[in-house]
Amino acid sequence: MWMSELAARSGVPVPTVKYYLREGLLPPGEATGATRAIYSEDHVRRLRLIRALVEVGGLRLADVNRVLAAVDDSGTPLHEVLGVAQSAISPVGPSPSARSLERVDALIRRRRWRVAPDSVNRTVLARALDALDDADDALPDDALSGYAETVSGLAEVEVPTIDTTSSETAVRQTVLRTVLIEPVLLALRRMAHEHVSSRALRRRR
Amino acid sequence: MWMSELAARSGVPVPTVKYYLREGLLPPGEATGATRAIYSEDHVRRLRLIRALVEVGGLRLADVNRVLAAVDDSGTPLHEVLGVAQSAISPVGPSPSARSLERVDALIRRRRWRVAPDSVNRTVLARALDALDDADDALPDDALSGYAETVSGLAEVEVPTIDTTSSETAVRQTVLRTVLIEPVLLALRRMAHEHVSSRALRRRR
Numbered sequence: 001m002w003m004s005e006l007a008a009r010s011g012v013p014v015p016t017v018k019y020y021l022r023e024g025l026l027p028p029g030e031a032t033g034a035t036r037a038i039y040s041e042d043h044v045r046r047l048r049l050i051r052a053l054v055e056v057g058g059l060r061l062a063d064v065n066r067v068l069a070a071v072d073d074s075g076t077p078l079h080e081v082l083g084v085a086q087s088a089i090s091p092v093g094p095s096p097s098a099r100s101l102e103r104v105d106a107l108i109r110r111r112r113w114r115v116a117p118d119s120v121n122r123t124v125l126a127r128a129l130d131a132l133d134d135a136d137d138a139l140p141d142d143a144l145s146g147y148a149e150t151v152s153g154l155a156e157v158e159v160p161t162i163d164t165t166s167s168e169t170a171v172r173q174t175v176l177r178t179v180l181i182e183p184v185l186l187a188l189r190r191m192a193h194e195h196v197s198s199r200a201l202r203r204r205r
Numbered sequence: 206m207w208m209s210e211l212a213a214r215s216g217v218p219v220p221t222v223k224y225y226l227r228e229g230l231l232p233p234g235e236a237t238g239a240t241r242a243i244y245s246e247d248h249v250r251r252l253r254l255i256r257a258l259v260e261v262g263g264l265r266l267a268d269v270n271r272v273l274a275a276v277d278d279s280g281t282p283l284h285e286v287l288g289v290a291q292s293a294i295s296p297v298g299p300s301p302s303a304r305s306l307e308r309v310d311a312l313i314r315r316r317r318w319r320v321a322p323d324s325v326n327r328t329v330l331a332r333a334l335d336a337l338d339d340a341d342d343a344l345p346d347d348a349l350s351g352y353a354e355t356v357s358g359l360a361e362v363e364v365p366t367i368d369t370t371s372s373e374t375a376v377r378q379t380v381l382r383t384v385l386i387e388p389v390l391l392a393l394r395r396m397a398h399e400h401v402s403s404r405a406l407r408r409r410r
């Protein structure tokens with residue numbers, strides 16, 4: 001296909017496609033003359049992945065490059081590629097307290113979760129526990145375990161629906177579903193709270 | 206107690222306490238001279254609520270005022286006060302599509318949830334569904350129902366632990382737990398995804 005069709009199929013405007021070509025994020029098409037080239041389905045998949053990383057994941061181009069390098073390195077197992085994508089879309093923040101990190105590690109051991117020692121998720125969770133401590137509303141261990149049980153149930157249903165036929169599709173879906181399902185879950189939780197509060201407190205003041 | 210103790214107990218610095226007094230967010234203490242006043246436990250509770258709204262909820266003072274007015278109006282039932290607080294901490298964004306709003310309303314009817322017709326949670330959820338549609342990864346109705354079932358289970362456990370002895374405490378806890386538990390849930394979900402992916406994809410490329 002020509003570049004105009006590539007742009008339409010991927011939802012990325014032509015000037016942006018040219019920019020990604022210049023930056024080396026998108027491999028060149030097959031040249032058919034001095035100024036024209038033909039693009040393939042691989043290019044569509046790659047552009048759709050870049051678009052998800054930028055628009056949904058909020059990644060800067062340097063981080064997009066890091067994710068694409070992992071996707072392109074055939075020696076990196078898919079679950080590690082997904083780990084690179086997940087860490088790229090996670091906010092960097094202050095270091096968590098040793099105490100909260102130890103709580104997180106105890107939880108991981110208790111559940112026998114396979115979580116990489118350098119996983120960004122350990123740090124993000126420990127920081128979230130610190131924030132609750134700081135607000136004088138520490139999360140009890142049984143509540144933390146309850147939440148872990150709940151999300152395990154979610155993950156067992158969610159992960160198998162990821163399309164792993166190509167690592168680009170798998171990374172794109174993982175990023176989309178990590179980022180875009182999160183607001184759905186949070187809005188539903190707030191709504192369920194509204195329902196339960198309304199039922200319990202209708203006549204209370 | 207004197208203002209210095211009030212500041213220490215509430216975690217709000219003295220200059221900020223004085224600012225809240227001037228702005229009328231905090232009622233004056235009992236005057237004991239030309240320049241001194243005595244403050245009560247009510248002041249501590251009020252300041253802790255303001256601090257949670259500002260630091261955790263990210264509210265501007267105008268919105269803090271709106272929440273406090275609902276807290277102070279004894280004619281407003283507690284669940285409506287909590288609704289005011291919840292809408293104050295929810296981001297305002299573009300209007301959702303009619304199609305997604307209709308999906309949300311169908312879900313509310315199906316679950317017989319008591320959700321106010323003007324609840325900000327309807328809008329936020331519909332916008333989140335729109336974002337998935339835009340990414341060509343629309344959430345199927347059965348997945349949406351599954352998530353609703355999951356968060357219902359959470360809310361039934363979470364809401365009864367809110368301390369409703371005073372509406373200030375109830376609002377403060379609701380805001381803290383809405384905002385601060387959310388990152389815990391999301392980090393746990395990402396971690397559970399890491400575990401399930403790692404188990405399933407260890408040898409996949």
